[in-house]
Amino acid sequence: MSRTIIVSNRLPTKAHRTDNGLEFTPSEGGLATGLGSIYRADGNVWIGWPGLVVEDPDEQQHVIGQLHEDSMSPVFLTDAEIRDFYEGFSNETLWPTFHYFSQYAVFDQHQWEVYVAVNEKFCEAVLREAGPDDTIWVHDYQLLLLPQMLRKARPDSSIGFFLHIPFPSQEIIRAMPWREQLLEGMLGADLIGFHTYGYMRHFLSAVSQLLGYPSQNGMVEAGQRSVLVDAFPMGIDYEKYAELAASEPALKSEQTYREALGDVRVILSIDRLDYTKGIAQRLLAYELMLQQYPEWREQVTLFMLVVPSRDQVEQYKELKEEIDELVGRITSTYRTLSWNPVQYFYRSFPIEDLAGLYRLAEVALVTPMRDGMNLVAKEFIACKGDQPGVLILSERAGAARELSDAIIINPSDMHQVAEAMHEALIMPEQEQRHRMANMQALVKQYNVHHWVQLFMDRLAYSKIKQQTLATTKLDADVLQQMIEQYKSAEQRLLFLDYDGTLAPFNKNPQKARPDEDLLQLLRALSADKRNRVVIISGRDRNTLQEWLGHLPLDFIAEHGVWFKAEGDEWSMAQGLRNDWKLEIRPILDMHVSRTAGSFIEEKDYSLVWHYRRADAELAAVRARELTSHLNFMATNNDLQVMEGNKVVEVKSAGVNKGLAAARWLTNYPDATFILALGDDRTDEDTFRAMPEEAFTVKVGGTGRSLARYNINNTNEVRRTLRALL
Numbered sequence: 275m276s277r278t279i280i281v282s283n284r285l286p287t288k289a290h291r292t293d294n295g296l297e298f299t300p301s302e303g304g305l306a307t308g309l310g311s312i313y314r315a316d317g318n319v320w321i322g323w324p325g326l327v328v329e330d331p332d333e334q335q336h337v338i339g340q341l342h343e344d345s346m347s348p349v350f351l352t353d354a355e356i357r358d359f360y361e362g363f364s365n366e367t368l369w370p371t372f373h374y375f376s377q378y379a380v381f382d383q384h385q386w387e388v389y390v391a392v393n394e395k396f397c398e399a400v401l402r403e404a405g406p407d408d409t410i411w412v413h414d415y416q417l418l419l420l421p422q423m424l425r426k427a428r429p430d431s432s433i434g435f436f437l438h439i440p441f442p443s444q445e446i447i448r449a450m451p452w453r454e455q456l457l458e459g460m461l462g463a464d465l466i467g468f469h470t471y472g473y474m475r476h477f478l479s480a481v482s483q484l485l486g487y488p489s490q491n492g493m494v495e496a497g498q499r500s501v502l503v504d505a506f507p508m509g510i511d512y513e514k515y516a517e518l519a520a521s522e523p524a525l526k527s528e529q530t531y532r533e534a535l536g537d538v539r540v541i542l543s544i545d546r547l548d549y550t551k552g553i554a555q556r557l558l559a560y561e562l563m564l565q566q567y568p569e570w571r572e573q574v575t576l577f578m579l580v581v582p583s584r585d586q587v588e589q590y591k592e593l594k595e596e597i598d599e600l601v602g603r604i605t606s607t608y609r610t611l612s613w614n615p616v617q618y619f620y621r622s623f624p625i626e627d628l629a630g631l632y633r634l635a636e637v638a639l640v641t642p643m644r645d646g647m648n649l650v651a652k653e654f655i656a657c658k659g660d661q662p663g664v665l666i667l668s669e670r671a672g673a674a675r676e677l678s679d680a681i682i683i684n685p686s687d688m689h690q691v692a693e694a695m696h697e698a699l700i701m702p703e704q705e706q707r708h709r710m711a712n713m714q715a716l717v718k719q720y721n722v723h724h725w726v727q728l729f730m731d732r733l734a735y736s737k738i739k740q741q742t743l744a745t746t747k748l749d750a751d752v753l754q755q756m757i758e759q760y761k762s763a764e765q766r767l768l769f770l771d772y773d774g775t776l777a778p779f780n781k782n783p784q785k786a787r788p789d790e791d792l793l794q795l796l797r798a799l800s801a802d803k804r805n806r807v808v809i810i811s812g813r814d815r816n817t818l819q820e821w822l823g824h825l826p827l828d829f830i831a832e833h834g835v836w837f838k839a840e841g842d843e844w845s846m847a848q849g850l851r852n853d854w855k856l857e858i859r860p861i862l863d864m865h866v867s868r869t870a871g872s873f874i875e876e877k878d879y880s881l882v883w884h885y886r887r888a889d890a891e892l893a894a895v896r897a898r899e900l901t902s903h904l905n906f907m908a909t910n911n912d913l914q915v916m917e918g919n920k921v922v923e924v925k926s927a928g929v930n931k932g933l934a935a936a937r938w939l940t941n942y943p944d945a946t947f948i949l950a951l952g953d954d955r956t957d958e959d960t961f962r963a964m965p966e967e968a969f970t971v972k973v974g975g976t977g978r979s980l981a982r983y984n985i986n987n988t989n990e991v992r993r994t995l996r997a998l999l
């Protein structure tokens with residue numbers, strides 16, 4: 275049976291050393307709490323670090339045994355690895371960079387090397403655990419290189435990767451050394467997931483700008499592989515939190531806090547101690563609120579829970595001091611004998627207490643500067659049950675993309691945050707209930723189980739997509755087979771695309787004129803009376819006539835608008851019109867004027883917008899715009915719009931290379947050797963039209979195609995054709 279192997283830096287359980295030996299408790303942080311409830315199913319295993327340095331072999335055995343009972347398998351890290359891999363590269367380089375705190379980022383070659391080595395250590399641990407049919411799901415920024423390492427060892431495995439933190443603009447990624455390695459590392463996966471569409475867009479743009487890999491509908495063409503990229507906002511275990519909040523221990527804990535606090539309104543703030551969470555800014559906004567709305571003094575308290583985190587990292591130590599000072603100042607300025615403006619706790623709380631606090635609070639104040647998702651916001655909603663309550667949420671938390679019924683704020687705008695608190699405290703109960711119900715419906719539906727299912731389904735889809743478009747290298751064995759069939763055939767049919775197949779792609783299409791070598795090759799091929807050599811091209815017939823018309827070849831021009839069998843005149847497909855050009859040409863002209871470097875090619879029955887010389891990213895956007903504009907016009911005009919290699923082409927409907935090739939196949943039913951070579955999306959129509967036994971060969975690119983085989987470039991095409999002779 276195939277299992278899922280989850281891999282993350284931190285396990286959902288952590289080991290502690292106590293006077294009574296080792297103890298095991300749940301880990302904090304969104305990843306552990308979010309996935310914690312699903313990994314135990316069906317023999318799945320979670321591989322990761324148990325949160326403690328354990329060097330003694332006996333003690334390691336003990337930890338392995340304990341964790342094994344709960345479907346976990348530990349990766350032990352040394353003190354030096356914790357320093358350079360975890361605190362170092364992960365949390366002093368990647369974490370600040372990906373959260374737009376570049377000013378905090380450290381670039382240290384040694385830490386990078388340890389990061390690579392620890393990713394390798396994880397790789398070995400996974401390979402020990404995972405069978406060939408198991409699905410491997412890698413999580414988060416500490417393991418960006420792992421997907422590619424696993425891919426090398428297991429070329430066919432299903433590997434998913436999910437990033438739990440933001441993926442920043444490519445301008446930020448660009449500033450990092452090792453950026454190419456990090457991106458390539460992620461691309462070892464079959465599916466890469468992000469919390470939001472924004473992060474996904476940034477990633478695709480980084481991959482395009484820094485690695486030159488194009489993508490379409492989220493499929494990145496990464497060299498010989500294709501990788502699906504998509505957005506999956508992570509949910510929580512809604513039922514678990516809802517049930518927990520209604521349970522005896524949670525109600526009891528709510529009551530205890532209520533009795534201790536007396537009759538005050540509670541604003542709740544919960545996060546790990548982290549500069550990304552905007553804790554200091556939040557305190558300043560709260561202070562401002564108390565200044566601007568004195569009526570809330572003695573009426574409201576900020577219940578602030580800060581969970582210790584990464585406390586060996588310098589920035590975190592400094593932040594701790596800053597928060598301590600701010601709390602001290604606000605408390606000493608505003609407190610009275612019977613009231614505390616801030617109830618500040620620096621420790622972690624058991625989950626029942628958290629549920630009690632979520633119930634107790636009227637307002638949850640979630641104001642990170644940047645946050646991949648933020649699960650606290652969702653947990654607050656799930657725990658509210660039928661109580662009213664208001665969520666104040668930073669626009670820069672991933673959760674804000676979903677929770678539009680929260681009061682959405684800009685966390686850097688202190689005045690706005692202070693106003694939001696006031697607004698929340700005076701919000702009519704009915705409105706609170708209405709908003710809360712909307713958010714509950716959403717968090718309930720898009721829960722963590724839904725998230726896992728969606729990710730797994732897309733991973734399977736990515737695999738299928740890869741397989742249907744997989745081609746085999748045209749190696750010596752295939753070539754030998756081809757030569758044998760060629761030799762024994764009495765009649766042969768060769769479909770040869772021109773640009774990108776017989777002749778290299780040229781920046782200026784008029785410069786792709788055949789050289790002497792090519793002419794000689796075609797002459798030799800067509801000299802054999804058993805051969806029908808068909809040039810099947812998108813080019814206009816005049817160019818083909820001028821360049822190759824003197825040879826005994828057959829022609830299919832303009833993707834099948836024009837035909838010419840050897841010795842015949844040119845003839846045209848039936849029922850074509852070109853009066854639509856009057857209407858369509860101005861649209862293409864407009865795109866040329868908006869996109870420097872692009873140009874138009876006019877053929878008898880089609881118009882083509884070329885953008886190979888334009889800025890790649892801009893042109894890709896323009897091409898999409900143009901395609902959708904043309905598609906809109908096309909329905910009334912009986913036209914078709916095709917996106918090819920750096921072109922958008924519009925032509926009469928019912929014309930494509932596939933239909934034209936099919937016609938040739940019926941004209942020569944006795945052909946027992948059929949070869950089709952092409953490089954472009956338009957050649958896929960040819961491949962589709964070929965009988966199963968045909969040798970279909972995709973030239974260049976990723977090799978992903980409906981063709982059976984692939985070869986690298988026009989040189990290899992010529993070599994292959996020469997081998998037949």
Ligand SMILES: O=P(O)(O)OC[C@H]1O[C@H](O[C@H]2O[C@H](CO)[C@@H](O)[C@H](O)[C@H]2O)[C@H](O)[C@@H](O)[C@@H]1O
Nearest residue numbers: 284303304305414438439508645646647648649
């Ligand atoms: O392992 P630590 O260094 O102690 O840090 C705890 C975790 O923090 C991060 O959580 C993120 O994942 C959440 C769920 O997707 C998301 O809501 C939040 O915005 C993220 O910050 C980190 O990504 C994890 O790897 C850490 O384990």
Ligand SMILES: O=c1ccn([C@@H]2O[C@H](COP(=O)(O)OP(=O)(O)O)[C@@H](O)[C@H]2O)c(=O)[nH]1
Nearest residue numbers: 302303304305307546581622623648649650
């Ligand atoms: O004392 C605490 C306080 C919080 N949390 C949990 O820590 C997680 C924080 O996740 P979030 O996505 O908000 O941020 P992260 O810390 O992962 O960046 C939430 O599930 C909280 O319930 C916890 O386990 N113990």
Ligand SMILES: [Mg+2]
Nearest residue numbers: 771773774954
């Ligand atoms: Mg071509």
